[in-house]
Each structure stands twice: as structure tokens, then as C-alpha cells.
Amino acid sequence: MMRLVVQVKLLPTPEQAAALEATLRAVNAAACHVSAQAYDQQTFRNYDLRKHTYTQIKDEYGLAAQAAQHVIKKVADAYATLHANLRAGNLGQEGSPRRTRATSKPITFRPDAAQPYDDRCLSWQINVRTVSIWTVAGRVRNMAFTASPDQIAMLSAHRKGESDLLLRDGMWFLIATCDLPDRPVTVPDGFLGVDLGIVNIATTSTGSRHCGKGLNAVRHRRRELRRRLQAKQTKSAKRLLKKRRRAEARFAANTNHVIAKQIMTEAERTGNGIALEDLQGIRDRVRLRKPQRVTLHSWSFHQLGSFLAYKAARAGIAVIHVDPAYTSQQCSSCGHVDRNNRLDQASFSCTSCGFAEHADVNAARNIAARGVAGWAVSHAA
Numbered sequence: 001m002m003r004l005v006v007q008v009k010l011l012p013t014p015e016q017a018a019a020l021e022a023t024l025r026a027v028n029a030a031a032c033h034v035s036a037q038a039y040d041q042q043t044f045r046n047y048d049l050r051k052h053t054y055t056q057i058k059d060e061y062g063l064a065a066q067a068a069q070h071v072i073k074k075v076a077d078a079y080a081t082l083h084a085n086l087r088a089g090n091l092g093q094e095g096s097p098r099r100t101r102a103t104s105k106p107i108t109f110r111p112d113a114a115q116p117y118d119d120r121c122l123s124w125q126i127n128v129r130t131v132s133i134w135t136v137a138g139r140v141r142n143m144a145f146t147a148s149p150d151q152i153a154m155l156s157a158h159r160k161g162e163s164d165l166l167l168r169d170g171m172w173f174l175i176a177t178c179d180l181p182d183r184p185v186t187v188p189d190g191f192l193g194v195d196l197g198i199v200n201i202a203t204t205s206t207g208s209r210h211c212g213k214g215l216n217a218v219r220h221r222r223r224e225l226r227r228r229l230q231a232k233q234t235k236s237a238k239r240l241l242k243k244r245r246r247a248e249a250r251f252a253a254n255t256n257h258v259i260a261k262q263i264m265t266e267a268e269r270t271g272n273g274i275a276l277e278d279l280q281g282i283r284d285r286v287r288l289r290k291p292q293r294v295t296l297h298s299w300s301f302h303q304l305g306s307f308l309a310y311k312a313a314r315a316g317i318a319v320i321h322v323d324p325a326y327t328s329q330q331c332s333s334c335g336h337v338d339r340n341n342r343l344d345q346a347s348f349s350c351t352s353c354g355f356a357e358h359a360d361v362n363a364a365r366n367i368a369a370r371g372v373a374g375w376a377v378s379h380a381a
Contacts, residue, residue: 002180002313006151006159010131010172011144019135020165020172021112026136027071028109030057034075039106044083046076062136066120074116078107114166114175122163122174126156131174133165145174154178169246183316188273191320191375193368194263194308195327195360196277196301199345202259203360204266205368210259222248252300260307264315273318275371276305277327320378322370331355332365 012020034053038044043052049072058068082102085091092099121134129152132141147155158178166173193205202210226244229237267274279301312319328348330337336352343349348359357365 002182002310004178004180004310006154006176006178008145008147008151008174008176010174011146012172016140016143017172019137019140022137023135024115024167025111026061026063027067027115028111028113030061030063030071031075031109033057034072035106035108038075038079044076044079046073049076064134066118067134070116082107112167114164116162116164118162124155124159126152183314185318186316188318189271191275191368191371192267192270192272193275193364193366193371195364195367196279197360200360202263202304203364204263205361205364206266207361208266209360210262211255215255253303256300256304256307260304260311263308264311267317268315273320273371273375274308274312275367276308276319276321277324277367278321318375320371320374322367322374327363327366328359330366332362332369
């Protein structure tokens with residue numbers, strides 16, 4: 001089963017919006033209270049927290065039974081995520097400032113943080129584009145929402161489970177979970193290697209390069225504007241920074257969607273699977289000059305990989321992750337590995353056989369070859 005989310009925009013009246021805002025403030029104040037109790041007592045399991053806090057938050061914050069249950073579960077999930085990050089070392093070593101900040105106080109929740117709803121608290125009337133939702137002011141019925149035809153079709157056919165109520169920049173959204181049945185993976189004829197990089201976000205083994213100089217110019221221009229606004233430290237500059245932060249996130253996500261769709265189309269047309277680099281820990285491994293570090297850390301390669309993965313799963317296309325070590329130094333023609341093979345960022349010339357190619361295309365071909373080998377090993381009879 002593949003799980004996707006659909007985001008729809010709510011269109012509440014002023015009275016309905018006030019009820020939603022009061023609800024978020026109440027549930028998040030209750031969540032902060034439960035979190036403080038969990039931290040003080042070092043009790044983080046959902047069932048144990050429910051015994052200590054359920055009745056109290058229902059009475060003090062005016063929550064319905066299901067809303068109180070979701071508040072407690074939200075807190076338990078937040079601590080489960082924190083502890084998983086601690087075990088994985090994502091917050092640094094023992095005694096590091098970042099780890100100390102994360103563990104020295106209870107988790108807190110913003111007054112407008114998202115709140116999960118299940119079908120007892122939220123019902124959908126998809127055919128008339130309305131929802132009925134619980135609030136601290138009572139049940140609010142006939143609240144309108146808007147969505148694209150594709151989103152409506154997805155909700156009608158596959159919506160299941162919880163939905164999150166979200167307030168973002170003064171706008172209200174519901175993020176609904178949809179469970180899609182798995183599609184059988186087609187045995188690939190070969191693999192399309194994808195090299196992820198700084199100058200070109202993605203390069204395929206067939207020679208297609210996605211978003212190079214033009215995109216980097218936009219990113220540089222926005223980064224310089226952000227730097228100047230941050231230096232001003234005025235209220236208006238901070239407001240503009242907040243506004244631009246959303247716009248830049250949308251720009252990056254849209255670019256990643258476009259690149260993923262183009263790569264998917266190429267893989268479907270050729271009957272190939274997709275071979276990607278396993279970039280786990282790339283930011284800790286690579287050694288780059290300062291301007292390149294800024295570019296590397298400001299782009300979500302993980303997001304691009306996740307977009308490719310879910311689009312491929314919906315289309316039944318095989319995806320495999322391979323070790324990226326030395327793919328930029330290895331000759332895709334003879335296999336010779338040498339640092340001197342890489343003349344500069346864009347040029348590759350093998351010192352053994354003389355093979356020459358664009359450096360990113362050569363790396364993508366190595367990734368494709370490793371994808372074929374990895375698939376053969378993992379699917380051996």
C-alpha cells in the first residue's frame with residue numbers, strides 16, 4: 001500500500017475561522033501541558049500519558065474525547081521522533097550544544113501547530129466540497145473547501161485515516177491521507193542512471209541535463225536578496241523574509257516535481273528502471289569550497305529523490321539506490337578509476353583509454369551500470 005497526501009484549501013467564514021483558530025490554540029496549549037508532564041515524569045508512551053493527563057486536559061481545555069486522545073498521541077509521537085533522532089545521532093554527540101538544547105527542556109508546540117483529526121471529528125462531503133469539523137465552539141458544518149479535479153478524484157477514491165488541520169500564512173488547509181494500492185513493479189530492460197549535482201541538479205545516463213545555469217542564477221539572486229534582508233534586521237525586512245521563505249520552498253518543490261516528472265517520462269518511454277545515488281550523509285561526506293557548500297545545503301536533493309520514488313511506485317517502475325563512491329572518477333567505458341580522469345567540473349577524460357564525456361553524464365552511466373548489477377544481485381533466482 002502506498003500512502004500519499006492531498007492538500008485542500010478551506011474557505012471558512014470569519015466566524016468559522018475564529019472557531020478554528022481557538023481550537024488550534026486550545027489543543028496546542030493542552031499539548032504543551034502534556035509534554036511538560038511527560039518530561040517531568042519521563043513517561044513518553046501514549047497509554048501511560050493517557051492515564052496521567054486525559055481527564056485533566058479534557059476538563060481544563062474544553063476538548064472532546066477524540067481531540068484529547070489526538071493531543072496525547074501527538075505528544076507521544078513527537079517524543080518518539082526526538083528519541084529516534086537521538087539514537088541515530090542526528091542531533092550530534094553526547095554533550096554537544098544541539099543535543100543538549102533538544103534534551104534539556106520539554107518539547108513545545110506553537111499555538112498554530114497542525115492538529116490531526118480522524119473521521120469521528122471530521123467528515124467530508126466531497127460531492128458538495130464541504131466538511132464538518134469539530135471545534136471548541138462546537139461542530140462547524142458546511143465549511144467550504146476548494147481542490148483541483150485530480151485532488152477530488154483522489155479523495156473520493158482513496159482517502160483513508162487521519163487528516164491534519166493546518167494554518168499557514170493566514171490560510172487554512174486540510175492535509176488528507178490517501179492509501180493507494182501497490183502497483184506491480186515491471187521488470188526493467190535496463191536502468192536510467194541519475195547523477196545529482198550542484199551545477200546540474202540531475203543528469204541522466206542518456207545525456208539529459210536538468211536545470212543548470214538558469215536555475216543557479218535564480219538561486220544566487222534569491223540568496224543575495226535574502227542575505228541583504230537578514231542584514232537589515234527591521235520588522236519589514238523580517239516580514240518580507242517570512243513571505244519569501246514560502247515562495248522559495250514552493251519554487252524548489254515545483255522544480256523538483258518538474259525534474260522528477262521528466263526523468264519518469266524518460267524511464268517509461270525506454271522501459272528502464274531508475275538508479276539513484278544513495279546520498280545518506282552526503283552533507284557530512286563531501287568536501288567543497290564555500291560557495292559550493294552554500295549551493296549544496298540550499299537544495300533539497302532528498303525531496304527530489306522522494307518525488308522520484310513515489311512517482312515511480314505509482315507507475316510500477318523499479319527504483320534502486322547504489323553506492324555513489326568514485327562514480328565521478330571512474331571511466332564508464334573501461335572502468336579505470338583515477339582522480340586525474342576528472343579534468344574539471346564538466347569535463348571527463350580517461351587517462352587509461354582516452355574516453356571523453358561530460359563529467360555528469362559519465363557519472364550517471366556508472367550509476368546506471370551499478371543499478372543493473374544491484375538489481376541482478378537482489379533479484380537473482
